Amino acid sequence: MLNIQEEMQESFREHVDEDLIMDCMRCGFCLPACPTYIHTEQNEMHSPRGRIALMKAMRDGNVIWDGSIEESFDVCLGCRACEPACPAGVQYGALIEQTRDAIQAAKPQKLKEKVIRKTAFEGLFADQSKMAGTVKLVQFYQKSGLQKVTRKVGFLNLFPPFMKEMESVLPEIEKRKERSESRKPRTLKVAFFTGCLMDTLFQATNRKTIELLEWLGCEVIIPEGQECCGALHGHSGELEKGLRNARHNLNSFDSDDYDYIVNNAGGCGAFLLEYEKHLKDDPKYREKAERFSRKQMDISSLFVKLGMNARLKTIESAGDVMVTYQDSCHLRNVSKVFMEPRSLLMDAPGYDYKELIGADTCCGSAGIYNLLQPEMSRRILDAKMGHVKELQPAIIVTSNPGCLMQMQVGIRREGLDKEMKAVHIVDFLYEVVYS
Structure with missing residues (x-):
């Protein structure tokens, strides 16, 4: 029977691609791009180069598996800022996903962790009806007066501070509205990937997304049977479960009846774009994944393509309110979208x-990182808010739900609620167009 060291080494050999590891030249160009390297006083173990060295050492059996090695991989944000900085084109995103898969395959799990993972990755983020049911409970919590009572009696003080902060910025969930089909002539047909959180917690933003697309001349189709994109699974050592969702979505979107597949969440969009990469060896889904990935487009990119910039310039408006933009890491580093949203704001x-x-650096949200690594997340957010206070914008625009809530937490933590707000780019543009 293998011990934990032998099992972990075998798991690394099975899951982590040595060819990808050997692409790293150890040059160090990634170091100044890595938030965790910077915020751990340049600790090499918390840099991309250091983590890749640990991956190789684990495969080769040259290091003993212990808590410090696991911490190094856990503390990684997965923001992938190291990839654009790398002259050798190291696929760090693939390596960290493979590493987390290797750890989960070999690591003995306590009952609590098993229950949490099963609930999240085989329940909540595997079945959109369960996600919708959970959000209905949140809606009841908000509408029934229970939220006010809970806050008044201090019940939330029993939870970790960051959980209390996240509760304070939960969006007010609107009642789902029946969609009325527009009869205006359409020049482009798009399928809308609604997302799990975006279609539940952020229903209003999804509704506005559709209205703006129709205003710009699109026919919007919402394929039935969509599930979570699988990004949270992939980033948490549950890639196969994430690919189960991917195959489900590929079946739902497998049609030539539309020109693009549009999404309005930067983190989701990056994982959707990489379905092609993840399923390249799947004979049944390879071609579907290729077609799917080719049609992917972020909402701000589609707005620009549809001529929203020119339409915005025809709208008369007085005032000179300062607005700025915080990048979604995956939208910028993976999808390579960064000028399009800025041009719309300009x-x-x-x-x-x-x-x-520092708009191009992570805010510390990183999916559920702010819940799993609250101390490091706080350090990163505090640094971000230092730049925000220096600029003093009235509005911070983001393109991802996690980034949005993280920036809202930062604003509230710094006591800036009356001076500024954070909004999703769709909500911002909707207000500009329809105010």
């Missing part, structure tokens, strides 16, 4: 766009 009438220092 052309928004009545607003003065200013670039936020």
Whole structure:
């Protein structure tokens, strides 16, 4: 019977691609791009280069598996800022996903962790009806007065501080509205990937997304049977379960009846874009994944393609409100989208766009990282808010639900609620167009 060291080494050999590891030249260009390297006083174990060295050492049996090695991989945000900085094109995103898969395959799990993982990855994020049911409970909590009572009696003080902060910025969930089909002539047909959180916690943003697309001349189709994109699974050592969701979504979207597949969440969009990569060896789904990935488009990119910039310039508006933009890491580093949302903000009438220092660095949300690694997440967010306070914008625009809530937490934590707000780019543009 193998011991934990032998099992972990065998798991690394099975899951982690040595060819990808050997692409790393150890040059160090990734170091200044890595938030965890910076915020751990340049600890090499918390850099991409250091983690890749640990991956190789684990495969080769040159290091003893212990808590410090696991911590190094756990503390990684998965923001993939190291990839654009790397001259050798190291696929760090694939390596960290494979590493987390290897750890989960070999690591003995306590009952609590098993229950949490089963609930999250085989329940909540595997079945959209369960996600919708959970959000209905949140809606009841908000509408029934229970939220006010809970806050008044201090019940939330029993929870970790960051959980209390996240509760404070939960969006007010609107009642789902029946969609009315527009009869205006359409020039483009798009399928909308609604997402799990976006279609439940952020229903209003999804509704506005559809209205803006129709305003720009799109026919919007919402394929039935969609599930969570699988990103959270893939980033948490549950890639196979994430690919189960991917195959389900590929079946739902497998049609030539539309020009693009649009999404409005940067983190989801990056994983959707990489279905092609993840399923390249699956003979049944390879071609479906290729077609799916080719049609992927972020909402801001589609807005630009549809001519929203020119339409915005025709809208008259007084005022000069300062607005800035915080990148979604995966939207920028994986999908390579960063100028499109900025151009829309620059052309928004009545607003003065200013670039936020460090906008291209992670805010510390990183999926559920802020819940799993609250201390490091707080350090990263505090640094981000230092730049925000220096700029003093009235509005911070983001393109991902996790980033949005993280920036809202930062604003509230710094006591800036009355001075500024954070909004999703769709909500911002909707207000510009329809106000």
